[in-house]
Amino acid sequence: MPTHLVAILADQLLLEHPALIHAQTLAPKTDIQVVLVESQARLQLRPYQRHKLVLVLSALRHYAAALRADGWQVTLIAAASWRAGLLHTCAQFNPDSIITMAGAEYNARRAQERWSSWLGRAVTVLPNRQFLAADVPATGTKRQTMESFYRMMRVRYQLLLEADGSPVGGSWNYDAENRKPLPKHTPIPLVQRYLPDELTLQVIADVAAYPQTYGDASTFGLAVTHAQAADALARFIRERLPDFGRYEDAMAADEDVLFHSLLSPYLNLGLLDPLTCARAAEAAYHAGLAPLAAVEGFVRQIVGWREYMYRRYWELMPELRTMNAWAATRPLPEWFWQGQSGMHCLDTVIARVWRTGYTHHIERLMILTNFCTLAGIDPVAVNEWFLAGYIDAYDWVMWPNVSGMGLNADGGLIATKPYISSGAYIKRMSNYCAGCRYDPAVRTGPDACPYTMLYWNFLLTHQPRLQANPRMGPAVLGLRHLDDAQRGDIQTQAVIWLQRLSEGTSA
Ligand SMILES: Cc1cc2nc3c(=O)[nH]c(=O)nc-3n(C[C@H](O)[C@H](O)[C@H](O)COP(=O)(O)OP(=O)(O)OC[C@H]3O[C@@H](n4cnc5c(N)ncnc54)[C@H](O)[C@@H]3O)c2cc1C
Numbered sequence: 001m002p003t004h005l006v007a008i009l010a011d012q013l014l015l016e017h018p019a020l021i022h023a024q025t026l027a028p029k030t031d032i033q034v035v036l037v038e039s040q041a042r043l044q045l046r047p048y049q050r051h052k053l054v055l056v057l058s059a060l061r062h063y064a065a066a067l068r069a070d071g072w073q074v075t076l077i078a079a080a081s082w083r084a085g086l087l088h089t090c091a092q093f094n095p096d097s098i099i100t101m102a103g104a105e106y107n108a109r110r111a112q113e114r115w116s117s118w119l120g121r122a123v124t125v126l127p128n129r130q131f132l133a134a135d136v137p138a139t140g141t142k143r144q145t146m147e148s149f150y151r152m153m154r155v156r157y158q159l160l161l162e163a164d165g166s167p168v169g170g171s172w173n174y175d176a177e178n179r180k181p182l183p184k185h186t187p188i189p190l191v192q193r194y195l196p197d198e199l200t201l202q203v204i205a206d207v208a209a210y211p212q213t214y215g216d217a218s219t220f221g222l223a224v225t226h227a228q229a230a231d232a233l234a235r236f237i238r239e240r241l242p243d244f245g246r247y248e249d250a251m252a253a254d255e256d257v258l259f260h261s262l263l264s265p266y267l268n269l270g271l272l273d274p275l276t277c278a279r280a281a282e283a284a285y286h287a288g289l290a291p292l293a294a295v296e297g298f299v300r301q302i303v304g305w306r307e308y309m310y311r312r313y314w315e316l317m318p319e320l321r322t323m324n325a326w327a328a329t330r331p332l333p334e335w336f337w338q339g340q341s342g343m344h345c346l347d348t349v350i351a352r353v354w355r356t357g358y359t360h361h362i363e364r365l366m367i368l369t370n371f372c373t374l375a376g377i378d379p380v381a382v383n384e385w386f387l388a389g390y391i392d393a394y395d396w397v398m399w400p401n402v403s404g405m406g407l408n409a410d411g412g413l414i415a416t417k418p419y420i421s422s423g424a425y426i427k428r429m430s431n432y433c434a435g436c437r438y439d440p441a442v443r444t445g446p447d448a449c450p451y452t453m454l455y456w457n458f459l460l461t462h463q464p465r466l467q468a469n470p471r472m473g474p475a476v477l478g479l480r481h482l483d484d485a486q487r488g489d490i491q492t493q494a495v496i497w498l499q500r501l502s503e504g505t506s507a
Contacts, residue, residue: 003027005095006034007086007115009103010042010056011394013063013270015226018126019099020072029071033093036064037085038078043210046388047337050207050217051357055391058196058203058224059269065199066225082111083118090119097122104128104310105395106317132157132274133307143413147173149311150304159278159299160285160292168285173300174293178245181429182252189239191257193221194228214337214354214389222265222391229263229271236261237280242290245297249362251430253348260360261298264392267306278302309400312414320399324379325411326418326462330502332372332381343450344436345426346371357391365419366426369406373420374454375501379409417471420458423449444489450497457494460487 004027006019023032038060043053064076075092079085086098102125103109109125116123128134132153144152151172154160160168196204204217223229243259250258266272278299285295313320335341336350349367352359359368364386372382383402387393404414412418423440427433433440438449443456459466459479467476482490 003031003096004033005089005093005098006032007098007100008034008036008063009101009108010036010038010060011104011269012101012130013059013226014130014273017101018129019101022124022126023099029073032073033089033095034067034072034074035085035089036060036074036076037082038076039080039082039085040078041081044212046384047212047214048210049354049357049389049391050210050213050215051220051222052389052391052393053207053210053213054200054203054217054220055222055224055265055357056269057207058200059271061199061203062225086115086119090121095121097124099124099126101126102128104130106313107395130270131307131310132303133311136311145416146304146308149308150300153303153307154299157275157278157303159303160282160296169292169296172296174245174296177293178297179249180246182247182250182255182258182431186247188255188258189235191262192232192235194223196220200224215357216355219355223271226271229266232266233261233263233272233277233280236263237284238289241281241284241294241298243294245291245294248297249429251345251360251363251367251426251432253344253430253432253435256352256356256358256360258360262358264397265358267302268392268394268397274302274306306397309404309414310396312404313396313400316400316404316410316413320403320410321380321383323403323410323413325409326373326376326407328373328376328407328409329378330376330498332377332385333501334504336385343371343438345430345432345451348432353389357389362429364401365406366421366429367432369402370420371451371454373407373418374451374458375498377407379403379407382407412469417469418466420455420475422452422455424452426451443486444493448493453490453494453497456482456490460491 004023006023008017008019020034038057043057061076064074067074075089077085077088079088098115098119098121100112100115100123103112112123112125133149136152136156154167154172155165162168200220204220207213207217223232240259240261244261247259252258263272263277267274267277281290281295281298284290285292333341340347341350345367349359349363352363369382379402383398386402387395387398400414403409405419408415408418423433423438427440433449436449439447440449440452442448443452459476463476463479466472
């Protein structure tokens with residue numbers, strides 16, 4: 001009978017899993033039982049996008065198959081909860097000890113601390129090794145900015161550095177060369193679709209039976225194995241990385257991915273390793289296959305933003321979940337789940353979420369959370385919506401991005417300013433406004449773009465607080481051009497508009 005149980009969480013599908021490596025130092029494979037749990041409590045926690053459910057379940061089942069092919073004894077069990085799954089497996093195998101790796105998410109880690117008392121056996125919880133910053137010492141009480149964190153990570157992992165330790169090309173940041181609008185008729189490479197195999201087709205059938213889910217599982221085409229995820233990375237580096245930086249902030253009504261990598265679902269499940277992604281981009285630069293600005297921009301996202309968010313999550317939890325610096329309490333409009341807002345950008349992006357489970361960063365930030373900040377939507381409701389809708393959503397990455405970067409509900413503990421804009425920004429960076437009944441240049445009246453009206457209303461309402469932030473100063477200065485009558489008109493229209501939004505009778 002096995003003497004050790006290795007319990008691997010569903011978002012830890014690492015090829016070199018620390019718990020497997022550790023268990024082998026204690027016993028031969030024949031004395032180790034690996035357990036993976038399909039927790040129904042977790043899979044039915046909220047009304048998920050079906051692509052997310054298919055991705056997680058199919059990747060988990062493929063992982064179980066890969067471990068078995070590698071000679072491991074694996075139990076993949078569908079149970080009411082992780083606890084029920086573990087109790088059942090312990091009763092079946094009666095292991096002496098359980099080995100696991102700390103979860104990336106707060107609740108998972110807190111639960112792991114209770115496993116020993118639940119199961120009445122020794123439990124070893126190994127440190128999480130899915131993140132490059134996992135063992136970077138904390139900076140104490142002083143908050144580290146993303147930029148200084150990112151430079152530290154570049155040095156730590158010797159990424160894009162000259163022999164003397166200076167950044168390749170002489171600069172740490174090439175944002176000035178990036179972030180252009182997309183010119184008309186720019187050819188955009190197709191994203192590879194991975195045809196579902198038998199196992200994935202079974203998962204698609206299983207997920208169809210889940211109650212209260214959204215989206216069409218039959219259009220699923222994401223990678224579900226390490227090999228497919230590696231292929232997705234290679235294709236991105238070859239086909240889209242060269243233009244990644246240039247069009248990083250561009251948005252297009254008829255393009256889902258543009259030049260983004262669409263790698264977050266795989267990184268967050270453990271199908272891809274962050275350092276491998278960063279090094280692949282660096283190699284493309286050295287081989288002359290992608291410009292430095294694009295490569296630096298991508299490396300910044302992976303070893304900078306992604307790792308920074310994970311770090312800030314752990315520094316700010318659990319309080320992050322209740323932060324609400326702008327006292328935003330309005331319910332999320334029903335049309336985020338179904339229906340129409342009448343704004344072309346929002347409707348297109350929301351439809352994209354329910355069709356694919358993905359939108360790129362600027363659409364998440366400048367269409368979705370921008371609107372929610374300006375409209376004063378309750379951060380918990382916004383987080384719940386994102387957690388349900390996105391294929392790459394997990395607690396550790398959603399709260400810092402939605403409550404921190406997106407809504408500024410943390411009061412600036414993660415990002416240094418609220419990311420808000422009027423319709424003018426959306427018009428500059430996309431083609432959404434061309435197909436919209438509203439005019440982004442108009443602040444009041446029937447044609448006023450709600451983003452523009454709510455943006456000026458937000459500046460007027462929060463002027464003293466915003467002008468104390470040096471990064472918001474120029475925006476607030478714009479208010480000088482408004483006379484009292486214009487200010488009154490904006491605020492009167494905004495009050496009525498927001499009241500109707502709360503009642504579900506407008507927008
Ligand atoms: C409101 C909001 C919600 C978000 N929700 C999620 C989420 O649920 N899951 C998630 O992984 N990311 C989230 N992000 C961050 C970012 O938008 C996504 O990682 C990115 O859009 C994923 O698409 P991509 O793989 O094509 O990214 P690319 O644009 O190709 O970027 C490359 C990689 O960088 C990493 N990355 C870049 N920015 C961030 C960031 N701010 N936080 C974490 N990783 C980052 C991702 O791993 C991404 O795959 C969110 C951002 C915002 C503003």
